[in-house]
């Protein structure tokens with residue numbers, strides 16, 4: 001049973017009964033086409049705004065992973081593996097349509113689970129996830145190999161390649177965009193004919209479970225999409241080391257990704273690692289400051305800063321530094337703060353008390369290291385009862401400070417003044433990460449030149465955080481390797497077989 005504070009919160013914002021009945025029960029796994037009954041051993045799910053118990057999710061074990069992998073292997077060898085590409089395409093489109101019908105429920109589950117703004121869940125998370133499925137559905141029928149003209153073989157031969165699904169995929173996803181990041185992995189894996197075992201964060205399992213139910217309802221064969229819940233060090237670890245998993249697609253922190261990657265390589269799994277970031281933002285003297293300020297605010301404060309490619313360190317040209325800072329300050333102070341379910345909120349609670357404490361420690365360190373507070377949380381701040389942190393901006397930051405080196409994953413922006421573009425580029429590229437970078441300038445020459453010089457997998461010009469299914473997303477350096485989305489992702493879920501036929505023997 002959910003605690004009274006959560007029930008009151010739901011009543012205040014008119015949460016639909018369908019949502020309430022989906023969350024107000026023990027949450028199990030989804031294995032082999034059905035939800036397992038949650039055992040007595042459960043992990044408490046805490047609603048981030050009220051910080052009260054919402055429900056319990058099954059605390060899974062390695063034996064549950066074994067069951068899910070066996071089911072996924074069975075589906076691969078059985079109905080799913082035998083299905084024509086066009087039928088697979090139709091099923092993926094049916095799932096996308098079912099999500100469209102269920103969009104309001106899914107948006108509520110994201111807002112309730114993560115604590116995020118429901119307006120963002122409605123505008124970004126849910127439609128973005130649907131778009132991914134729709135885009136990749138089209139690829140199912142276009143995964144052809146090649147015929148080649150052999151150039152070094154004696155006699156006559158016929159040589160060609162075949163693309164085959166890589167097999168069973170483990171998709172390990174974080175808590176900040178649970179549905180959307182899952183859809184990044186699921187859509188391409190299904191298009192390629194793989195089956196999937198998903199591991200959501202133990203903090204946010206709701207939308208993945210809902211998706212699995214919807215897939216089953218629209219006719220996906222049992223075992224194609226499985227969800228195993230529980231702690232990362234148990235379920236994630238079991239997936240990374242499992243011999244029945246062929247490919248591991250992981251999104252999460254660099255620390256966990258490094259260890260998961262090592263484990264996966266012990267069984268020679270194919271591997272994609274989408275990891276952390278500390279993305280730089282360069283604002284030149286030729287920038288439109290209205291555009292720059294509003295996009296920078298979105299780039300750092302969207303999802304209350306819990307975004308992997310958040311633009312968290314700004315290098316502002318000396319000629320516009322003061323003016324930009326003034327606009328950033330006003331914009332941050334005007335941001336609507338409140339409950340995730342309030343359609344007017346933009347800054348909402350962080351996902352958990354533990355994560356909030358970690359962000360506060362970074363803020364305290366910034367104060368102690370000499371960064372100058374422009375607006376937001378003072379040192380020893382975080383006095384609110386509701387899990388929210390105010391949008392916080394520091395000026396006079398440098399790479400010697402943690403605020404310019406470490407991923408904070410909260411609503412905290414650092415700014416520094418630069419005198420030349422060379423200086424800005426050198427400092428922007430000094431991070432171990434390379435996930436994204438943003439450039440603000442009205443000069444085409446300047447933006448193109450900077451986009452070539454910056455060390456990052458994703459470059460945004462006069463904008464931040466744009467995502468499209470056609471565009472590969474992924475990082476360099478400590479931000480990992482491999483891509484989600486775009487045609488580039490497909491190869492990660494396919495293996496290429498080369499066939500030689502000797503003719504006229």
Ligand code: NDP
Pocket residue numbers: 172173174175176177181199200201202203230231232233234235236237240251252253254256257259260274275276277307308309407409435474475479
């Ligand atoms: P974590 O690395 O803590 O966790 C990510 C996932 O891995 C979770 O499902 C977690 O499960 C699981 N996990 C934890 N420990 C292990 C383990 N030993 N073996 C296998 N799996 C494990 O990241 P967060 O969930 O805290 O997410 C935030 C991080 O994700 C940030 O660093 C952010 O930058 C990154 N991220 C990267 C993105 C990208 O595309 N590059 C996009 C979004 C986020 P559990 O939570 O149950 O412990």
